[in-house]
Amino acid sequence: MKLKFGTVEENVVTREEFPLEKAKEVLKDEVIAVLGYGVQGPGQALNLKDNGFNVIVGQRKGSKTWDKAIADGWVPGETLFELEEACEKGTILQFLLSDAGQIALWPTVKKHLTPGKALYFSHGFGITYKDQTGIIPPKDVDVILVAPKGSGTSLRRMFVEGRGLNSSFAIYQDATGNARDRVVALGIGVGSGYLFETDFYKEVTSDLTGERGTLMGAIQGIFAAQYEVLRANGHSPSEAFNETVEELTQSLMPLVAENGMDWMYANCSTTAQRGALDWWKPFRDATKPVFEELYNSVKTGKEAAKSIESNSKSDYRVKLEEELKELRESEMWQAGATVRKLRPENN
Numbered sequence: 001m002k003l004k005f006g007t008v009e010e011n012v013v014t015r016e017e018f019p020l021e022k023a024k025e026v027l028k029d030e031v032i033a034v035l036g037y038g039v040q041g042p043g044q045a046l047n048l049k050d051n052g053f054n055v056i057v058g059q060r061k062g063s064k065t066w067d068k069a070i071a072d073g074w075v076p077g078e079t080l081f082e083l084e085e086a087c088e089k090g091t092i093l094q095f096l097l098s099d100a101g102q103i104a105l106w107p108t109v110k111k112h113l114t115p116g117k118a119l120y121f122s123h124g125f126g127i128t129y130k131d132q133t134g135i136i137p138p139k140d141v142d143v144i145l146v147a148p149k150g151s152g153t154s155l156r157r158m159f160v161e162g163r164g165l166n167s168s169f170a171i172y173q174d175a176t177g178n179a180r181d182r183v184v185a186l187g188i189g190v191g192s193g194y195l196f197e198t199d200f201y202k203e204v205t206s207d208l209t210g211e212r213g214t215l216m217g218a219i220q221g222i223f224a225a226q227y228e229v230l231r232a233n234g235h236s237p238s239e240a241f242n243e244t245v246e247e248l249t250q251s252l253m254p255l256v257a258e259n260g261m262d263w264m265y266a267n268c269s270t271t272a273q274r275g276a277l278d279w280w281k282p283f284r285d286a287t288k289p290v291f292e293e294l295y296n297s298v299k300t301g302k303e304a305a306k307s308i309e310s311n312s313k314s315d316y317r318v319k320l321e322e323e324l325k326e327l328r329e330s331e332m333w334q335a336g337a338t339v340r341k342l343r344p345e346n347n
């Protein structure tokens with residue numbers, strides 16, 4: 001249906017419009033092979049299975065995630081296979097390896113993309129940056145995308161709670177004439193709340209900007225800056241953490257989620273309102289050049305190159321753990337660990 005977002009009209013698909021029963025009818029003869037069992041793999045595969053679709057998982061035997069798949073109820077030889085076997089059996093191949101990992105498996109996937117199959121992504125990365133990934137699908141398969149706008153962990157949790165995470169969807173190639181029904185049915189099947197339409201390029205450029213920006217990178221940067229200023233001015237770790245992070249996640253963001261920023265502002269003191277209304281624009285103006293630099297780095301493929309390069313190194317996991325440790329052991333997040341323990345619901 002067409003819906004107005006502000007003054008702009010967009011095309012969205014809701015569960016009412018495209019019910020689960022219709023999705024099942026569209027995909028009744030398909031074998032959905034979920035390749036990779038990292039973060040999105042389990043969320044999407046389990047939601048599809050619980051929604052009644054014919055789904056199998058492909059994963060490297062002997063890996064930790066192979067064992068996780070077994071623990072989640074996938075049965076070797078029945079619903080859990082080596083990656084190549086799953087590629088052979090699937091009529092829809094859900095390419096859910098890490099974006100860098102997809103480069104190595106591509107020749108195998110390509111070999112099993114016989115006419116009429118569908119190649120499904122949850123990110124526009126492999127296709128958009130094809131000069132760097134070498135992922136160029138044959139012309140006689142559908143190439144589609146459903147990108148849940150959140151972590152695979154949330155996708156599963158929200159499904160179990162009877163809620164739904166929003167996803168974007170896109171069609172890069174419609175070889176069968178049935179790509180649209182296939183992609184929307186898959187979007188409903190993996191547990192999306194509503195689906196909004198995009199293309200592969202827009203999905204990857206917005207997603208890479210978002211995660212580097214306000215969703216993950218910028219937010220940590222702003223937290224760190226405010227925490228450091230408070231600490232430098234003699235505030236205790238608990239005061240600095242509460243005033244920087246805890247109140248935001250526990251009290252104020254849930255209000256924003258419910259009814260928007262203006263409503264959160266309206267539920268704070270007149271003193272806070274005055275200050276927040278005066279200061280949001282200077283913060284916007286100070287950070288906008290950084291966001292512009294970031295978007296440009298995404299657009300030119302620099303961010304993709306960096307992520308492929310670092311994720312393809314053999315010591316990637318070790319280096320990642322070192323960087324996460326730096327965050328975890330920072331005073332701010334150590335204070336956070338103590339504060340979390342003190343939440344009454346955690347006692």
Ligand SMILES: NC(=O)c1ccc[n+]([C@@H]2O[C@H](COP(=O)([O-])OP(=O)(O)OC[C@H]3O[C@@H](n4cnc5c(N)ncnc54)[C@H](O)[C@@H]3O)[C@@H](O)[C@H]2O)c1
Nearest residue numbers: 036037038039040041065096097098101104122123151152
């Ligand atoms: N993590 C998320 O919540 C999330 C959200 C939206 C979209 N996505 C997209 O979904 C896709 C999957 O991401 P993810 O975060 O679930 O991946 P991940 O990093 O968790 O890895 C998924 C799987 O890839 C396997 N793998 C990696 N390299 C491999 C190789 N060379 N050979 C064989 N297997 C290999 C790993 O063992 C793992 O099982 C990506 O395109 C990503 O951008 C992820």
Ligand SMILES: CC(C)(O)[C@@H](O)C(=O)O
Nearest residue numbers: 149150151152207211215
């Ligand atoms: C969960 C995110 C950040 O939305 C996703 O884009 C990812 O890459 O993991």
Ligand SMILES: [Mg+2]
Nearest residue numbers: 123207208211
């Ligand atoms: Mg992403």
Ligand SMILES: [Mg+2]
Nearest residue numbers: 149150207211
């Ligand atoms: Mg994302």
